[in-house]
Amino acid sequence: MKLNKIIVATLAIGLTGAALGQVVGKAEDQIRWRQSAYHTMAWNMARIKANVEGTYNKDQVVEAANVVQAIANSKMGALFQPGTDKGKGWKETRVKPEFFKPESKDELGKLAGAYNKEANEMAKVAATGNAAAVKAQFGKLGESCKACHDKFRKDE
């Protein structure tokens, strides 16, 4: 990791704190890291889903919700630098060019804020062990993911 690759993150996605000094790497690093983070969340969302649809295990749901929460709060916006609308990490990025347009900034901020809120709430609800509440919150969290996918992610 070359430290001269550290640049200032300028996107509003999840950037509630200081963004200076973020390690963002080369374009292919950014794309691979974000694809990895989304897939790590997908694994953990699948774990929560299996619990609310099958036998409920509080510990598993807490573990999975904590991963989703930590990633949701990790300022992934830094991995969407200009120029990464095209390129390959593990595979071709699916982000739409609209994501990077200045006029999308407000909407992205809202979508990211909603997803952060629901991910933080998911971890809180998971800690209660209330399966019905977890199921309801899992639905809300999934909707907040989908809202951004529908708008800013290309279909496969």
Added chain:
Amino acid sequence: MKLNKIIVATLAIGLTGAALGQVVGKAEDQIRWRQSAYHTMAWNMARIKANVEGTYNKDQVVEAANVVQAIANSKMGALFQPGTDKGKGWKETRVKPEFFKPESKDELGKLAGAYNKEANEMAKVAATGNAAAVKAQFGKLGESCKACHDKFRKDE
């Protein structure tokens, strides 16, 4: 995600709680998910490294340490089912066949336990904002990762 893919996790890696009902998916899902989780940790380890070697930002280190901690506690052992010593997720798996041998179980348990301990400690130390302590703990955590890589991961 087919729920009939849910099988019992039998490995000792990180399985400090109940392992029944884990979503482990097909072999290629397991390999892709674990590669994703390791890469997500690698991004966050790089972030901590940049902070301890450059300008220190407490929030960033806390965010990154929380991701590593959450993944370290997510029972990734469930993603190393028998039969996943070979196969492709994002790329060919680098796990060595020795990982899956019964005689490796004790050593794997020790390595996983050490890594869990250092990851939990990393999050605690990050919360203090003490850069020197973070640097020291980052070294210990990195050693705990390397100990397992040296023994059970093939070179690229």
